[in-house]
């Protein structure tokens with residue numbers, strides 16, 4: 456990616472920089488490929504809830520997948536039609552359930568029996584009928600960081616298959632909810648397509664179970680999770696959506712008229728975003744140099760939290776490369792973006808781009824140490 460430093464004039468570092476063109480191209484690619492299969496994509500707002508991103512998501516014709524009442528309201532503010540909004544999350548509050556019902560959203564992805572009962576009760580009070588999908592735990596392993604696998608039985612997410620008989624009993628008496636779908640999600644940053652193939656196999660088995668009980672739902676939602684290339688962001692700026700959709704087209708058995716939904720977050724927004732930070736000081740250590748920058752884990756927590764790798768470039772310097780640890784100003788030793796990486800010679804005032812930061816970057820920012828919440832800007 457080429458950064459035009461002129462566009463950064465007047466912007467106070469650190470800030471997020473979004474490549475509007477790459478975002479729009481990614482959105483158009485995913486939308487047109489999904490349309491080809493007749494699939495529905497709900498952008499996972501949790502990856503980045505920036506209003507401008509959501510406006511572009513809406514312009515491209517995608518829906519959203521929300522995990523809070525505020526994400527639903529932000530989607531609506533960006534113009535997303537409520538009938539394209541799915542609402543997931545293991546701990547929906549009564550107020551958030553009301554927001555979903557008031558706005559007639561597409562579907563509540565339910566994660567437990569008590570949640571179904573509460574949605575039924577609130578919908579009854581409001582004189583509404585809630586459309587629900589059961590988030591079923593497929594117990595499929597995803598080869599990713601253990602903090603972001605979600606589809607195993609020991610995770611807090613979803614309803615385990617052994618509880619499904621009880622769920623069906625509950626659904627017989629909860630008249631204000633209507634079962635319209637089954638929902639699955641196995642984890643995030645998944646690059647091995649075999650994991651998704653395994654998910655399809657499980658979904659096929661689970662569908663058989665429902666079919667044997669004469670239940671065919673209209674919607675199957677297979678969640679998100681498609682990963683991106685953090686090491687070499689420019690190698691494949693737009694992820695392989697085609698290969699990903701093909702797995703489902705080949706391996707998932709949909710019943711006639713059944714609609715397939717996806718909740719992709721990272722794959723849509725990760726590569727278009729970079730965290731731009733300024734070198735404050737270059738300090739000599741015993742055997743290495745530290746580039747001390749003005750961004751910390753308050754702006755991008757992924758390296759500190761998941762040992763995530765983000766490619767870093769010195770976009771102000773053409774000097775020969777040297778080894779640096781790139782560290783932030785926060786008073787914790789985990790506030791480190793990278794250890795012993797090659798960077799063009801760094802000086803005070805240089806700008807570094809921390810790449811592939813569009814997903815779970817700005818969205819996970821905090822004001823720890825009373826720092827100012829980071830802002831995002833878009834290229835023209």
Ligand code: LLP
Pocket residue numbers: 499502520543603605640642643644678679680681718719720721722757761814815
């Ligand atoms: N659907 C559900 C039910 C989810 O839990 C998630 C992500 C998604 C969809 C979107 O997944 P994606 O397509 O973005 O992989 N903060 C972590 C990632 C947490 C993912 C949480 N769930 C990170 O920075 O890697």
